[in-house]
Amino acid sequence: MTDEQAMWRVQSHDDPEAFAEIVRRWEGPIRNLCQRMTADLHRAEDLAQETFARLFARRREWQPTAKLSTYLWRIAINLCHDENRRRTRHGEVPLETGEDGESPALITVFHPTPHDQLETEERAEQVRAALLRVSEPFRTVLVLRHYEGLKFREIADVLHVPEGTVKSRMVEGITQLTRLLQPALSDSPASVPSSEPAAWQNHSQPKARP
Amino acid sequence: MNHPTREDLVAHLYDELPPEQQTELAAHLRECADCQKVATAWLGSMAELDTWQLPVLPARPKSTPVLFAPFVRWAAAACLAAGLGFLGGRFSAPAPDAAALRTALAPELIKISVVMDAKLAEDRRAVTEILQTMQTQRTEDYASLRRALETLALNTEDSLETAQQQIVQLASFTEPAQR
Numbered sequence: 001m002t003d004e005q006a007m008w009r010v011q012s013h014d015d016p017e018a019f020a021e022i023v024r025r026w027e028g029p030i031r032n033l034c035q036r037m038t039a040d041l042h043r044a045e046d047l048a049q050e051t052f053a054r055l056f057a058r059r060r061e062w063q064p065t066a067k068l069s070t071y072l073w074r075i076a077i078n079l080c081h082d083e084n085r086r087r088t089r090h091g092e093v094p095l096e097t098g099e100d101g102e103s104p105a106l107i108t109v110f111h112p113t114p115h116d117q118l119e120t121e122e123r124a125e126q127v128r129a130a131l132l133r134v135s136e137p138f139r140t141v142l143v144l145r146h147y148e149g150l151k152f153r154e155i156a157d158v159l160h161v162p163e164g165t166v167k168s169r170m171v172e173g174i175t176q177l178t179r180l181l182q183p184a185l186s187d188s189p190a191s192v193p194s195s196e197p198a199a200w201q202n203h204s205q206p207k208a209r210p
Numbered sequence: 211m212n213h214p215t216r217e218d219l220v221a222h223l224y225d226e227l228p229p230e231q232q233t234e235l236a237a238h239l240r241e242c243a244d245c246q247k248v249a250t251a252w253l254g255s256m257a258e259l260d261t262w263q264l265p266v267l268p269a270r271p272k273s274t275p276v277l278f279a280p281f282v283r284w285a286a287a288a289c290l291a292a293g294l295g296f297l298g299g300r301f302s303a304p305a306p307d308a309a310a311l312r313t314a315l316a317p318e319l320i321k322i323s324v325v326m327d328a329k330l331a332e333d334r335r336a337v338t339e340i341l342q343t344m345q346t347q348r349t350e351d352y353a354s355l356r357r358a359l360e361t362l363a364l365n366t367e368d369s370l371e372t373a374q375q376q377i378v379q380l381a382s383f384t385e386p387a388q389r
Contacts (some may be wrong), residue, residue, distance in 0.1 A: 035263075035264055065267050122262060123261045124257065124261045124262040124263065125277075126258075127258050127259060127261055128262050130263070131259075142259075145224060146256065147259070148261050151226060152221065152226055164217065167217035167220060167221060168217060169222050170217075170220050171216040171217055171219075174220060174252050174255055174256070176253075176255070177258075177259075178251050178252060180254045181254075181255055181258055184315040206273045
């Protein structure tokens with residue numbers, strides 16, 4: 001049973017088994033997206049639950065000709081935006097800019113430790129912090145493209161914007177991220193050394209979606 | 211080849227250009243140090259992004275509807291507890307002696323029966339009084355209405371006679387001759 005078939009059963013028969021199947025398939029990707037967007041596992045779990053609750057509540061609005069995944073991503077993205085706006089308003093997380101509205105501080109230079117695991121965790125933390133400081137429209141595209149593996153065309157469908165706009169946002173997002181990570185990148189073994197001219201040809205492939 | 215747009219460059223890094231354009235852009239990158247520098251920096255960021263891995267949480271059992279599972283579990287537990295309590299109470303209590311219970315309750319039941327009969331009789335009297343009062347009132351209202359209608363009929367008859375006379379006079383009226 002495809003996602004769309006399952007959703008059709010939910011829409012027309014309120015089928016709990018079909019809905020449970022959709023939740024089972026998409027719970028992980030949606031939670032991951034929410035976690036990438038909010039950098040908070042617990043909130044991400046709540047947001048994922050809310051996404052599915054909203055999907056069920058709005059099951060009649062879903063058009064059977066549309067892809068369910070697009071509909072789901074859109075709901076989740078909107079919830080993440082709302083959550084980030086709420087947290088910014090309440091001063092819970094300083095997003096995108098530093099105090100007093102100045103440009104965000106650069107990520108501190110990473111000093112390798114003898115412990116590989118600790119090193120990886122620290123670098124991941126740097127990336128998490130840097131990504132959180134990338135402005136939200138650009139972060140959304142970065143997360144959907146890089147982590148969730150959506151094509152630019154699909155992201156355009158989710159966000160209701162032209163594909164060219166998605167690519168422009170991707171450029172801006174990765175530029176902001178590169179600027180934020182620059183000190184760490186210059187010391188990090190994960191970065192591609194500029195002395196290897198053909199290294200860019202061996203870049204990692206985008207991840208496959210579920 | 212001219213420098214590619216930054217949008218094309220990022221699409222190239224994610225393998226989203228058509229094959230011919232991919233090849234063309236790759237050839238350009240081999241020869242253009244400026245574009246290569248940008249691409250290398252972006253690839254570095256992409257590699258860094260991969261370092262942030264999320265923990266893989268255990269998958270839930272397929273047959274459990276995720277959203278409702280906690281509620282179902284709690285509801286089942288509540289039903290089970292209530293059922294066990296009822297059954298425990300039912301089987302632990304001693305069986306009642308029906309004959310003794312009837313004998314003990316008989317005087318009380320008779321008293322209650324007498325009181326209820328008295329109350330019923332009292333209610334019946336009250337209802338009868340109310341009905342009689344209503345009947346009297348209705349008769350008076352009827353007589354009053356009849357009198358009013360008779361008066362109205364007489365007055366109307368008088369008015370009609372007067373109007374008839376006036377019509378007759380008007381019909382027999384002749385205009386005086388002009389000089």
